[in-house]
Amino acid sequence: MTFADLDAHAALRAALAAHGYAEPTPVQAAVLGPELAGRDLLVSSRTGSGKTVAFGLVLAQTLLGEAPSFPPARPRAPLGLVIAPTRELAVQVQRELSWLFAESGGRVGACVGGMDPRREARALTQGLHLVVGTPGRLRDHLDRKNLDLGGAGALVLDEADEMLDMGFREELEAILGAAPEGRRTILFSATLPKPILELARRYTREPVRVAATPPGEAHADIGYRAHLVAPRERELALVNVLRRLDPASALVFRALRETVHHTAASLGERGFEAVALSGELTQVERTKALKALRDGRARVLVATDVAARGLDLPNVDLVLHADLPRDAASLQHRSGRTGRAGRKGQAVLLAAPAERFRLDRMLREAGVAAEWAPVPTAEEIRARDEERLAASVAAQAGEATEEELAVARRLLEERAPLLVAAALVRRERARLPEPEDLPDTARVGREAPVKAAERAPRRERPAAREGGVWFRVTVGREKNADPRWLLPLICRRGGVTRDEVGKIVVLPRETRFEVAKDRADEFARAARRPDPRMPAVRFDRADPPAEARRAPARRS
Known part of the structure; x- marks a missing residue:
């Protein structure tokens, strides 16, 4: 099958041919099916499947139709909008759509946090056919009247599940609400949890679900391996895995930014070319770290979940989960950084004995079969x-020159x-880092797995165990409040971790939640600061709700 067989726009076919695209990927073929023309779409597709070109083809189908090229761009009024969760992904999408629409005269701009908003405002005023942006910055331009979506014919939400996980529901609803009802809406999401289906129900018109990546094939190009490690030797086990597999490029996930920087520094001291990436870095620092990995000056990128999606890292050979993902969806997102576009990849998970059963459950939910094996020894x-x-x-023996001989x-x-x-x-x-001896891990590997009935009782989180301080946020059931997206918002606004948040009780017009006692004052100061992205959402102290006594603690 060719792009001509799919009736792709002629100008885009020329651009694809110039960039070496001969045949469409499954997701590109799926979204251009004749029965889907003009329909709203809810597409589940794995990372690296060619989805940027896929929704570019859909945008051309909707916005260009039979016209050979775009009309002159109107000030502040793009014809199409693409929303992405992170700066890196938005910039990557903007670059790819720019060459894809070059032959048709399409002007594509980016509006993302960390960039100069005045420059973006000037570009919007001069006129863009397509705008790619992050939810917060797009909402800001809407509020400042730099962006008018009244004439938008199509909206794309790329990695919509990640945007909800990051707490951008309010921004998404504001953006979707500003677009005309007759627009075409396309949601791309690696997973389709309940909040995504609810969002689709509210803001799309009878969307067609397109499973461009069947569940059984989502990880077909990724080999999984899991190791039991002693908690105190986790970082040493990480060293041995990297040494044994010797990947050309590896992405190591840690749960906290403090451990990210400690691990990167520790690997550097041992002789690995490692760089760190976490959410508090500036855009310049993030770009520098990613460039080091892309051009080969670094072989290991240590990161928090900020790197699970939205980064232009096409050739990662190994994803190493040094700390376990929080759930099956996070496992898929992290691991999806390898095994992209037909390349084979590896994913390795390190689990302490107490985490074994949680990891087994997570693997089952993700539909992944992992090989359990001992950690490589020195x-x-x-x-x-x-x-x-x-x-x-x-x-090299047969390549020696006469001088070398x-x-x-x-x-x-x-x-x-x-x-x-x-x-x-x-x-x-x-020139090689020295492998580590792991006596405790070797002993753990020899021990028989603990049966479920013999497991220690689940530890309470600090906030629940010690008795927390109650706060309220001005979002409740009437605005579809849900702990899944409220928790990341609470953590981001107050500068706390998930373990420092206790019970979350959603009420009709507000939500009340616990914060660990020793972090309450600091949380109050941080959360009190106004957030220009969400000016209507306020935090303050509150009394415990009546439901608190019978509401179960949120599961972390």
């Missing part, structure tokens, strides 16, 4: 080093061949 790694060295020497003869005349070989081995080993 002896195995050294043996593998010898194999690599032997293979490297054998591969002459140097080799002189060396062998002056020194015993065995000593020359030993020096070569020593030099090769010196």
Whole structure:
């Protein structure tokens, strides 16, 4: 099948051919089916499946129709809008749509946090056919009258589930509410949890569900392996996994930004080329870290879940979950950074014994089969080093120049061949990080798994165990409040972690929640600051709700 067979717009076919696109991917073929023309779509598609080109083709179908090119762009009034969860993804999408629509005269601009809003406002005033942006910045331009969606014929929500997880429901609803009712709406989402289906029900017209990546194929190009590790040796186990697999590029996930920077520094001290990426870095710092990985100056990127999606990292060979994902959806999003566009990838998970059953459940929910194996030992790694060295020497033996052979003869005349070989081995080993001995982890691996009935009772979170301080936020059931998207919002506004938030009780017009006692004052100061993205959402202290006594603590 070709793009011509799918009746793709001629100008886009020319751009695709110029960029080496010969055949459509499954998601590109799926969204251009003749029975879907003009329909709202709810597309489930894995990362790396070619979905940016897919929704570019849908936008052309809707906005260009039979016209050979776009009309002159109108000030502040784009014809189409693409919303993405992160700056990196929005910029990546903007770049890809720019070349895709170049032949049709389409002007594509980006509006993202961390960039100069005045420059974006000027570009909007001069006129853009398509705008790609993050929810907060797009909402800001709407509020400032820099952006008018009254003439928008199509809206795309890319990775919609991630935007809800990040607490952008209010911004999304404001943007969708500002667009005309007759628009075409396309939602792309790696997973389709209940909040996404609810969003689709409210803001689309009888959407057609398109399973461009069947559940059984979502991880077909990713091999999974899991290791039991002693908690105190988790970082050492990480070293041995990296040494044994020796990936050209690896993405290591840690749960907290403090551990991200500690792990990156620790790997650097051991001789790995590692960089860190977490949410508090500036845009310049984030761009620098990603560029180091892309151009090969770094081989390991250590990151929080901010890197699980939306980053332009097409050639990651290994995803290493040094800390477990929070749920099956997060597992899919993280692991989806490898095994992209037909390339094979690996995902490795490290779990403490107490996490074994949680990980097994998560793998089942994600439909993933993982091989459980012992963590590579120092002896195995050294043996593998010898194999690599032997293979490297054998591969290069036939490529020696006359000059190199002459140097080799002189060396062998002056020194015993065995000593020359030993020096070569020593030099090769010196450039490699030393593998670690893991006595506690070896003992854990020999122990039989604990049966479910013998498991220790679930630990209470600090906020619940110690008795927290109650706060309220001015969003309730009437505005579709849900702990799934409220929790990230609470953490972001107050600068706390999930474990420092206790019970969450959703009331008709507000939501009340607990914060650990030792963080309550700091939370109050941080959450009191106005947020220009969500000026109507306010936080303040509150009395415990009547429901608190019988409401179960939120499961972290």
